[in-house]
Ligand SMILES: [Zn+2]
């Protein structure tokens with residue numbers, strides 16, 4: 603890897619991205635990510651209109667609806683325009699450089715390109731979905747990361763747009779994890795990305811929908827609002843949460859985090875210190891940094907309490 607100026611490199615990536623962005627925006631198509639997002643929003647919006655679960659509010663009068671919609675625009679468009687794509691590409695370049703420096707010029711472990719597309723598709727899909735699961739698990743398990751992920755969990759009423767209500771720092775966790783399968787398997791099929799985006803994005807938007815579904819056996823393979831709502835429970839059955847899936851629930855089965863009670867009423871949603879959560883975008887942008895970097899102060903863990911812990915706390919209060 604020749605000597606490069608990181609700022610220049612970032613500038614080049616940014617210029618290339620800007621050109622690409624303007625051509626893409628000007629050409630609507632089913633395989634254009636900038637149009638897949640509004641298409642999925644529309645689809646899930648219609649689902650919520652047609653099959654509402656909680657009827658005390660309408661699709662748009664739900665708590666936080668407009669803020670969530672802004673998050674969709676911020677995460678899927680503005681963040682990229684502010685240079686996030688260029689930043690991710692620069693980090694990727696440096697990562698490759700690091701691998702070269704330690705003598706791994708081409709880290710391909712298995713040349714997936716020599717297998718039929720259908721095999722490539724399933725292998726990469728499973729690996730990406732697992733990486734997504736693992737990244738989400740880390741966001742819950744590591745205190746530092748939970749400060750950022752808490753923004754997603756501080757929502758008290760969910761709808762399709764709640765999906766994108768998260769802190770952009772989460773991408774820093776997911777980007778390298780999702781990039782690894784491609785690097786190690788020598789795989790970069792554009793048609794794969796498009797199908798992956800349609801499926802992956804549909805399931806994440808769908809899992810937050812306020813829709814009445816009775817998914818039964820489907821829940822044992824794919825995520826649905828029935829299982830994801832339990833992921834958002836204020837007090838769940840396990841310390842660090844349950845149901846971390848984003849598309850396939852098989853990882854939760856394998857690692858013992860699957861929770862799908864059929865006879866329990868839906869949980870209260872949110873986080874323990876709900877009242878302290880800012881309601882504005884700027885507040886939610888800043889708070890995790892303040893909390894995560896508050897060095898020297900041991901603060902008490904704020905991840906969701908288990909129900910047993912909550913019962914103990916209530917008993918204590920009664921005494
Ligand atoms: Zn979560």
Ligand SMILES: [Zn+2]
Nearest residue numbers: 754810830834
């Ligand atoms: Zn969620």
